[in-house]
Amino acid sequence: MTTQPLVPPFTRDSAVQKVRRAEDGWNTREPETVALAYTPESRWRNRSEWVTGRKEIVAFLTRKWARELDYRLVKELWAHDGDRIAVRFAYEWHDDAGRWYRSFGNENWEFDSSGLMRARHASINDVPIEESERRYHWPLGRRPDDHPGLTALGF
Structure with a gap:
């Protein structure tokens, strides 16, 4: 099945679809696949780290998912306009000692005319949680369509 690219200018519907596709991609935890959604020279700020280009994106995501287990x-x-989308997110993960975290953040995205992301700015805060406080229990991979989103979860 071929999926049509979502390109700017974004409507509310196409922006929602773009966000879900990004979420689905990241939930694969496959750095090489995820990197294909970004331009070859894409520039990121993730927390205090700068990443430029697909090779660095793959290296960054490989390190991230080696550390953030069961992500x-x-x-x-959050908002959209033309070639830009703003999102909020939360993810859960644990470290190799079994300590659980929920990481909350905001991202600002900018896309080229073919729908590849050329800029990503992410601000993220990690909150330690007890395993019993976890809210994401689906099998690893894509979030089921019937699983509540952030607003429904009260995040």
């Missing part, structure tokens, strides 16, 4: 992510559209 599950939910993204939600």
